[in-house]
Amino acid sequence: MNIILFGPPGAGKGTQAKYLVKKINGFQISTGDILREEIKRDTDIGKKIINNMNEGKFVNDEIVNSLLKIHVFDPNKKEKLIFDGYPRSLSQAKNLDILLNESNQKIDHIFFLNVNKETIIKRIEKRKILEKRSDDHLDTILKRYYKYLETTKPVLDYYSKNSNFHEIDGTMDIDQITSKIEAFLNV
Numbered sequence: 001m002n003i004i005l006f007g008p009p010g011a012g013k014g015t016q017a018k019y020l021v022k023k024i025n026g027f028q029i030s031t032g033d034i035l036r037e038e039i040k041r042d043t044d045i046g047k048k049i050i051n052n053m054n055e056g057k058f059v060n061d062e063i064v065n066s067l068l069k070i071h072v073f074d075p076n077k078k079e080k081l082i083f084d085g086y087p088r089s090l091s092q093a094k095n096l097d098i099l100l101n102e103s104n105q106k107i108d109h110i111f112f113l114n115v116n117k118e119t120i121i122k123r124i125e126k127r128k129i130l131e132k133r134s135d136d137h138l139d140t141i142l143k144r145y146y147k148y149l150e151t152t153k154p155v156l157d158y159y160s161k162n163s164n165f166h167e168i169d170g171t172m173d174i175d176q177i178t179s180k181i182e183a184f185l186n187v
């Protein structure tokens with residue numbers, strides 16, 4: 001089973017992904033985490049992306065797509081992929097379709113965690129204290145949110161007609177969201 005968790009920054013995608021990892025024995029493919037790891041390890045990629053990430057801008061597709069590809073083609077992760085933070089644009093959604101097709105896979109469920117701006121700001125301000133992320137400052141949060149509205153949200157049109165697309169009220173408590181997801185997954 002392959003799953004996409006879709007939604008604005010602060011929607012709770014990472015939290016639900018971690019739950020799903022345990023529940024279905026899956027692998028969280030968080031492009032944000034993968035990119036932060038590159039920065040932490042101070043790799044060539046890390047050096048290239050650090051400014052964009054700190055400023056809340058997208059990292060360019062070439063870099064993100066090549067890092068993602070490794071996971072999609074990892075035989076251990078096949079049919080157990082939980083995408084968190086990818087795709088973030090129509091071109092990434094199309095790229096994902098190509099990679100899945102080439103690796104003989106498909107998406108089984110897409111969960112759209114729908115959250116309003118006020119909730120996002122509250123949640124990310126809280127996360128800033130807990131995780132000390134360098135891109136969790138109010139001005140950067142807003143920038144990331146507007147980028148989401150402009151570039152990521154339109155991807156919903158690409159997915160929302162599919163029968164495996166499920167919209168969930170992401171302002172609910174973590175456990176309530178988890179229960180909704182479980183109901184769709186039948187687990």
Ligand code: AMP
Nearest residue numbers: 031032053056057058059064085086088
């Ligand atoms: P996230 O942890 O998903 O909130 O992502 C943190 C940051 O990583 C984003 O603000 C972007 O700078 C970068 N990033 C993560 N995923 C992507 C993606 N799919 N495409 C481009 N940039 C990304």
